[in-house]
Amino acid sequence: MITPLTYTILLALADGDRHGYGIIKEIEARLGPAAAPSTGALYLALQRMENEGLVTESPALPGPDEDARRRYYRITRRGREAVRTESARLAALVETARQKKLLPRRADA
């Protein structure tokens, strides 16, 4: 089981490479500011995830009109497997929550 932060980061990287700060912005945009990790949590998590083989630093360098400090990350095959597996697990939890009437279901009570 991957951690919630690991999952959120993998989800942010699922549709394209991003740099650390850009990951935070992607999470804010998709899930709201409350879901976004602090910089401390993010960069630590990226290091750990690189060691675990879930992401790699991409060789791409920042373009001339981008901030030169940026470091880009890419999801690996293992990372994609992990985010798929975890997504299925969460979908099962949400389905259980619906069965127990904790969430509204479309066209239902």
Added chain:
Amino acid sequence: MITPLTYTILLALADGDRHGYGIIKEIEARLGPAAAPSTGALYLALQRMENEGLVTESPALPGPDEDARRRYYRITRRGREAVRTESARLAALVETARQKKLLPRRADA
């Protein structure tokens, strides 16, 4: 944000009081053996959750044909709020995963 284990336990208690071991069995039945916590994790989590006001020990005693060692737990109003809020958060994550094509959507590619 509640922890994954806290969420799973609250979900198991959402539709009725259960004793500790019964919570494990409920999780196994709904989500598979891999999702079930160890006894160590469970009883520690129940203590913590009782301190946080998410569950209370119910005054109900085991019936004559039940194991006398059982201790029953009930979800509180705060616990129910917490599990609802977290369910909505997870549903948003799953929806994002679907948008990023990490999960099949019913009648869709």
Added chain:
DNA sequence: GGCGACTATATAAATCGCTTATATAGTCGG
């Protein structure tokens, strides 16, 4: 008659990830 598996609760030690705080540094707007 003993052994393993199941039911049932509980605690201790250790690990590990996150939180909070801090550091550096350039750019932009008021």
Added chain:
DNA sequence: CCGACTATATAAGCGATTTATATAGTCGCC
């Protein structure tokens, strides 16, 4: 000139889970 934003990074501390262990009754199997 100061605060906010972009951007990455590390340190110290906290807290939850993992793993291991303990106790104890019942049941089925060999």
